[in-house]
Amino acid sequence: MAELVDSRQERLRRNRWWAFPLLALIFFGTSALWFASGSVGAGSLMLGLAVVAIGWLAWNNFRFDRRLSQMRGRLRS
Template identity: 50%
Template structure:
C-alpha cells in the first residue's frame, strides 16, 4: 500500500518543465485582459526563465541540505502539510536542514521583502490614479490588499508549520 502511494506521488511530482509550461499558460490567460496577443514571445521567454530559475533553486537547495533535487519538492510538501515525518533518518536530517535554511532566509530577507511588496502593491495603484485611470487603480489596489493579506497569512502559517515540524523531528530523532 505504501509503495503504491509513493508511486502515485512520484507520478504527480512537479517537474521543472511542467512549471515552465504552466507559467506561460497562466500568463496567457491574464495577459489578453490587458493587451492583445502580440506578447507571445514574452510569454515564451518568461516561461523558460521561470523554469530555469526553479530548476537552479531546487538544485542549490538539494545540494545545501544533502539530498537529490527531486526530493526537495516532496520535503517541502511534507513541511507545508505538516504531515508525516520521513522514515529514513538521513531524510529527516535533510528536512531539518531545509527547514533551518528556509528559516534563515526568512529572517535575513524579512526587513526588505515585505516593505518592497507593500510599495509594489500599494504604490503602483497610485501611479494609475495619478495617470487618471481610476478603475484600473482601484482594481490594482483591491488586488494588492487581497494578495498582501493572503501573503502575510500564508507566510505566518508556513513559519508556524516549519517550526512545528522541526520540533517534532528534533524531539523524535534529536537531530539538533
C-alpha cells in the same frame, strides 16, 4: 534533518524584512500612479489586488514559518 529545517526557516525570516515592504511599495505605488493619472477604476482594481496579494503572501509566509517551527519541534523531541 533539524539543521535543514533551521536553515530554511532562517532564510525565510531573513528575507521577510525587505521583501514585504518592497512588494507593498510596488503594488501600492502602481495603484497610486493609476489614481494620479486619473483612472479611478484601474486604481481601485489595483488597490484591491494589492490588498489581496499582500494579505495572501503574508498569510502564506507566516503559515509556512509556523509549519517549520512545528517540524523543528517534532524533530528535536
